[in-house]
Amino acid sequence: ALSSNSPFWAGRFTGLKSYRTVVWKPFPRSGIPEIFPAWRDFDAYVQALIKSGSIDNGKKIWWDIRPHPFFNTVEFRVFDMPGSIDNTMAIVALCQALVAKLTRLNNVGLWTPLLSNHFIEENKWHAMRFGLDAEVIDYAQVRRLGMRESISELLDFVDDVVDDLGSRTEINYLRAVLEDQHGTGADQQIAIYRETGNIDDVIKFLMRETMKGIPTEDVDVVRAM
Structure with a gap:
């Protein structure tokens, strides 16, 4: 999502x-x-x-x-394919934090519940269909909650390893995405298309996002190709 x-x-x-x-x-x-x-x-x-x-x-x-x-x-x-360097780095930081947290738990003999693939597939479907607007099921605690709340809890779960990894900025970026109505690349693309009705405007947005943060001289080289 x-x-x-x-x-x-x-x-x-x-x-x-x-x-x-x-x-x-x-x-x-x-x-x-x-x-x-x-x-x-x-x-x-x-x-x-x-x-x-x-x-x-x-x-x-x-x-x-x-x-x-x-x-x-x-x-x-x-x-999915992130549209910007910032988004890519934030997702990488979350993966790193997850591995670090689970390793820490394993080292002291603790673990998280293992779920059937059937349950995971159900939530994956909702994630790819609705993104951050999805509702998912926490099967370990048998409750339904919004995707934003679920991811926020995941970020809280890894929070105690984030500073050791030096990735506080990246994790805060993800928290900001959760608070933004058009936080994901999909949401931003859809908003642009609904406003203009022109798929070319969506493509131009994706190009700008991809080039964001790249030094100007490198951008000029790409444009010349």
Whole structure:
């Protein structure tokens, strides 16, 4: 929901805040992964795919989140394409904070509830359809709440690791997005289209957002290409 930025497809308004999620859905080995109890279980799955000729390496697994097969990292792939550098850095900071917080909990023998993929898929649908205006279900506590409230609680959850990571500015950026009626790229695109009725105006907005923060001399080089 925070990264939703593709309400249009082939020049037409889709009614979804993140149509890119729909485009990715038919791809094999995509979406929400099953739970692997340990690294060896994940590695056994990858090796089985390689030996059977389905893939040539683990990078051909395109789940929303996955262990990187070659680096000692967790790769987040669930997001839509951010439209600006600031938005990109803020989302990266949230991912980093999540990993740091969960690692800290794990180190002291604590954990968060594990949910069925069916529940996660339900909330994912609402996120890609309605973005920050969605209502989602907290299945751990069996309650329904707005997406903005849900994300705000997530930001509170990671707050105690943010300063150690040096990402307070980026997390505050996300809090500002939650407070803005047109906070996401999708919301901004839709607002422009409703005002002008011209998809070209949406494209120009996306270009400005992409170039924001880039040194002027680099912008001139791009324009000359």
